[in-house]
Amino acid sequence: MKNIKNKIKKIISNIMEIEIKKIHDKTNLITDLKVDSLDIIEIIMAIEEKFNIEIPESEVEKFNTINFITEYIQKNKK
Structure with a gap:
């Protein structure tokens, strides 16, 4: 699980061009990191490719914290 979180944090850090140490498990992508809809799409695509x-689009709006993303990947990873 920690490995998944680190990969997610690295993806977000690269896309948002922020230091990885500023991204925590409960960091909210929208309110804390100011991620916009285009950034979300880029993050989702990178996560899909990496993992x-x-x-599904219906799940994208729920992708707002590192914890949620990690749990989703764990449950749905092939």
């Missing part, structure tokens, strides 16, 4: 999963 070889498909994330």
